[in-house]
Amino acid sequence: MTQSPKSNAVLVHALGSGVRSLSNGLADVPPLLTRVLQEEAWREFTTPRGELIRHEKFLNFVLAPPTAGLGADVELIRRIVANDPVARELLEHALNDTQAPNQNTSVAAGDSHEEQQLSKTHQAALKRLHRDAPEIYKKVVAGELSTNAAMVEAGFRTKTFSVPATRPEACARSLKKNLSETHLRELIKLLTDT
Numbered sequence: 001m002t003q004s005p006k007s008n009a010v011l012v013h014a015l016g017s018g019v020r021s022l023s024n025g026l027a028d029v030p031p032l033l034t035r036v037l038q039e040e041a042w043r044e045f046t047t048p049r050g051e052l053i054r055h056e057k058f059l060n061f062v063l064a065p066p067t068a069g070l071g072a073d074v075e076l077i078r079r080i081v082a083n084d085p086v087a088r089e090l091l092e093h094a095l096n097d098t099q100a101p102n103q104n105t106s107v108a109a110g111d112s113h114e115e116q117q118l119s120k121t122h123q124a125a126l127k128r129l130h131r132d133a134p135e136i137y138k139k140v141v142a143g144e145l146s147t148n149a150a151m152v153e154a155g156f157r158t159k160t161f162s163v164p165a166t167r168p169e170a171c172a173r174s175l176k177k178n179l180s181e182t183h184l185r186e187l188i189k190l191l192t193d194t
Contacts, residue, residue, distance in 0.1 A: 005052055008041035013048065019072050019080065030084035033077070037090040042069075058094035059123075074122070075146065096123065125151050132156075 015036050018029040036042050042061040044054050053068045055061040065071040074095065081087040125147050129137040133154040139145040151157040161178045163171040175184065 003039055003041060005044050005046045008039070008043075008045035009047070011036050011039065011041040012045045013067065016066055016070050019070050019077065030081045030087040033081060034084070034087045034090055037087075037094055078140070096127070122147055125156075128156060129154060 011032065015029065015032040018032055037058075042055060042058060044052070046052055047067040049067075051068075053064075055064070055069070059074065061069045062072055062074055062077060063069060070077070077091060078088070081091055126137070126140065129140060129147070129150055133150070133156075136145070136150045136154050140147055140150045145153065148157065152159045159178075161174060163174045165171070175187065179187065
């Protein structure tokens with residue numbers, strides 16, 4: 001059931017305020033998110049300054065800065081609604097929506113090419129985890145693991161880490177911390193065989 005943009009604005013702004021709150025507003029988020037998703041209020045609403053905002057994808061609404069969206073990380077929203085099965089299910093359904101964006105709709109704030117690409121990669125990883133590693137997928141939904149950590153745990157991605165290139169001692173510490181004894185020996189052999 002679609003409401004007017006002004007009616008939707010009340011729900012959207014209450015949800016955004018709850019997400020940005022660090023204390024008492026968080027308890028209000030799951031029921032507000034449920035209503036925003038059920039009524040699709042996130043698709044079209046007005047900002048407090050009267051600007052009309054339209055989103056084709058729920059992810060764009062989540063990522064868009066306030067007041068054009070929630071200005072939040074998807075993982076944060078998942079953690080907030082982790083104990084509310086209805087909100088959690090609606091959220092996952094909205095995030096997995098594969099409907100193509102309407103080419104006639106102007107791009108809202110937060111809909112950059114980089115964010116769209118990140119979103120596609122993230123959604124593809126979630127779909128694979130859901131299909132091929134459901135137990136690990138549940139940890140992501142519960143906020144216990146990031147999507148990347150879950151992909152590594154499931155064996156779908158190789159663990160990577162960064163090393164400081166200009167500080168050999170820090171590089172050595174990082175390698176010792178992250179590599180097994182066998183891999184360290186192999187690395188030493190490769191480095192000394194040149």
